[in-house]
Amino acid sequence: MKTGIKQTFEKWLPEIYSNLHADELSNDYEVLRVFAEHTIKLMQQDDENVTEILKIVNLIYKKASLYERNAVENEFFTTIAKSETATLLKYHLELMPQELKGIYIKTIIEN
DSSP: OOOHHHHHHHHHOHHHHTTOOGGGGSSHHHHHHHHHHHHHHHHHTTOTTHHHHHHHHHHHHHTOOHHHHHHIIIIIIHHHHHTOOHHHHHHHHHHSOHHHHHHHHHHHHHO
16 A cells, blocks of 8 residues: 555656565655655755655655654654765755754654
8 A cells, every 4th residue: 555655756756666676665654764765865966856756755744644744754764864974964954844853853863
């Protein structure tokens, strides 16, 4: 069964979603982790496509249930935050939609 998170990624980023293995699609947390890892790679490469993924995550977060919001915070942002450096934090925040910046900072502080 496809959840709202899976459906949104499949609709807006089909080229990435279609390359995922079955075990990466087993639940929302796995899907968010895979997209977070992909986002980290794009950030490291200074790829402009990173903003597209962040816009999709913002779209998911804005219309999400409490469960989905927790999944985004606990898996997507925590995965990215673990690789964050002080020197790149400002740059990474500039890539994010305004609505996600506070959530991301909260995730960094909590972890």
